[in-house]
Amino acid sequence: MHAITYETPKSLDEAVKLLAAHGEKARPLSGGTDLLIQLRAGTRRPDFVVDIKRIPELTRISFSLQHGLRLGAAVPCIEIHENGDMRKYYPGLTEAAHLIGSLQIQSRASVGGNLCNGSPAADTTPALIALGAQARVVGPKGERMVPVEGFCLAPGRTVLQPGELLVEFQIPAPERHCADAYLRFIPRNEMDIAVVGVGAALTLDMSDDRVVEARIGLGAVGPTPIFAAEASKSLIGKTLDAAAIDNAARLAIAASSPIDDMRGTAEYRRHVVGVLTRRVLAKAAERARQSDQR
């Protein structure tokens, strides 16, 4: 019988030591909504499971308009949704976190776990990419910052080296007339996994309704979540009219590289990238224009 040692470090130091000592044989446990399934299915067979939910840095949300957001990697999604600052300043990331599974799942699942699982279909990752989030990683050799769009390498694989732990996300404070949004397509209305996910963050110059800053993240349409750089860049300095949006949608489709699988064909996914990009830009713009009221 395969036995697993369960560790519950109380500090970052302790956690990193444990992870470094056991290398590939250890796997961090946040909410467990991916890991437990992988253990049962036998697709991962770690000897050590390191529960990181008792480490203070990983389980807190801190926000200020001066310093922006620090979101602990193991904060359960439900706490994000229940946090007034999150809802107000990062509605796109909040709605992405609130789309994952049921309330029960959201009470366990975390944004950090969502990213570290390395699935291209993770709902919160395109939203993080749109916000320009940086991942703070701590390991035996010190710490480093990784932009979220560079975090995943392949399905199930990330930049994390043995012994390294994702601690938190750092996201700049939102400017005036800046807002984000996230939309995903699923065949059902809930309890499903993204066939396509698109996150967008826009900053507008309200004097002439031009785009000052734009970032678009794509999910489930490539081996990793994608930052649609060309599509994002194409919007900057433009008025957000139908032509600009269509052009960005076209460039987002070009940035995607989906495959055929049971959740949808590549052809279908490309089409839906265009549809959702148009819809999510409209939604983010709407929010940005109304951001004075927040």
Place this chain on the structure above:
Amino acid sequence: MAASTTNGFRVIGTRPIRHDGVDKVTGRAKYGADYAFPGMLHGKVLRSPHPHANIKSIKVDKALALPGVKAIVTSADLPQMPDKMEAAGEQAINLNHLSANILARGKALYDGHAIAAVAATSPHIADEALRLIEVEYEPLPPVMTVEDALKPGAPILLPSLRNKEEGPDKETNVAAHLQFKRGDVAEGFKQADYVIEREFKTAMVHQGYIEPHNAIGIYNADGHATIYCSTQGSFVVRALSAAVLGLSEGKIKVVPAEIGGGFGGKTTVYLEPLSVLLSQKTGHPVKMTMTRAEVLRATGPTSGSTIRCKMGATRDGKIVAAQCWLAYEAGGFPGSPVGAGAMTILAPYNIPNILVDAYDVVVNRPKTAAYRAPGASNAAMASETVLDEIAEKCGLDPLDIRILNGSHDGTPQTVGPPFKRIGFIETLEAIKNGEHYKSKLTGANRGRGVASGFWFNVGLQSSATVNIHTDGTVSVVIGSVDIGGTRAAQAMIAAEVLGVDINDVRPTIADTDSIGHTDVTGGSRTCFATGWAVYEAAQDCIRQLKERAAKLWEKKPEEVVFQNGVFSPTQANGVKPMSLKEMAPRLARTGGPIVGRATVNARGVGPAFATVCVDVEVDPDTGKTQILRATIAQDVGKAIHPSYVEGQMQGGMAQGIGWALNEEYFYDDRGILRNTGLLDYRMPTCLDLPALETLIVEVPTPGHPLGVRGVGEVSIVPPPAAVANAIYHAVGVRMTELPMSPPRLLKAILKKRAAGETQAAAAD
């Protein structure tokens, strides 16, 4: 509820709280996996990772050496069965196929096919042991669709399979060809002004019961065995397990647990014989439960199919001819419901010329099992959408064309004999006159569709006993499991006959040693046949109670009448009439306890019809369909407990909508099932369905004492076609493939849009 009466009934037609309700909502009810016994071992099954492979060898030494492993069995431990149809209990079945499905014999025929089973002291050790079993496979090319299976030179699944047409020397994947014929279709089509012909494909789908299969086998040193399991038929489990194990039926007792859904999928055996075999080898009780992945890979599903349907009608909408060709995936062994598909596809209509050909085809997919009106939903998807096209051509309302052509008493069935009293037209009229159909549907990309369906229903055998207790309460004992309100309905029938309060009746589901033979809960038969037995058993009590009253009053039994719950002499002369409650304490003094008994082999079953109306809204950018509103009208004969009748109508409709929109088995190009969980096998959630509306139509079945008609199945037949018709009326595309998932529907919408643009360009 004592005072209320509906149509002369006092209890029937009311909605009392179900007797098993408290146990079920408090978690006390015991399902198969809830049982445990001292010394119990845990069994697990090793399954084939190949869809089609010869099994060269199975080595178990390393697994047996693992501490805690107590026994390992393979097909070599089961007796070899003759490769022919044989009686097993009440059904004819190829026992060789049944046995080889439980443990593969020489060949693995689908991804997930059981290869070996382990018993160990914990489920984790059993799992570990599975990894240590070494199986040498010789992979063979998989045959995944009926088209591939029918191709000349296709790989052969079962070397011994033959069919009459191709003869005794020809290896084949076609297990059977059935044909049904009336009139002359060629002549018929000549009379038609409009002929529509379409080809349809429907995906393999699973019943989707929430509770996975389970069994605990306890083999005793005296050669007797007990099986605890969740099943739709304890007597079927007994018969099939005995046959597979080479035991006589009487050596096995089956104790049915509460059942967490079946829908036809729990009418056969998978784990039950294995648990007994492992118990026999180890001397311990052995518990086996499946994971969701095992359920999806290796149990149930119902057939995917290819169906061609051609229908011809005159200008005024009279259908003059219909020709259908159906080929159903049987799975790794013969036995798809294609025969039922063939007999239901045209059944709702009076068509003078018909020709229906049906093929049962083996493919490298799990052996199919019954699923709610097996074979009929696929068939109706074809015929009911073709009929919608014809109605449009004729300029007729889709309900009117059905009323014009609809079957009624005297219409010949596909198999020949005419229908007796049926309520098809009444279901059409109920929808037509209902608020839903009369309401206006407005808004872009919205459409309304209707479709109808037919299911035979069956009678078969049931037994019941009714015991009168000394305090005047009553126990009803049956052999049918409670799958959708059975206890409540059976208790209500007894309460009605005996003139007692429903809360004074306690229904019990007995094991196979404690009740007479009772056939499987299937074919919508339970309320019809077991209800009939309960009715007769209660009447038997009344006869006996009359004798006792006569004794007390020194009269002849025929001088006692029972009316409105009271026994009284025909001539009163000062005697005080008595209720059952007053009689009960006097039984000891008048001859002892009273047990009413009855058995039935129920004949004269009433077929079921239903008509469904669905409103949808399609997102033309993503191809996603929302169900806005859905109503079903169904002829139920007589609703005993209307809430559970409505539950059956809603349940079937929900499953039918799932089948229509997203459910499908997804195999990759190597023949491996990819969606082995309920995340990617997409059944509708409660957020995907509106409140499903029901219109109960009551056309009593002649001959049945209460007019009951089976209600469990027909509700799943119309929905896929109704949704397809609604989608057409919403966005103008005729879908011919199930499921009508967003990618498929979007493709059709874009194709239509492109064709429109080409036309427009040509016009410029």
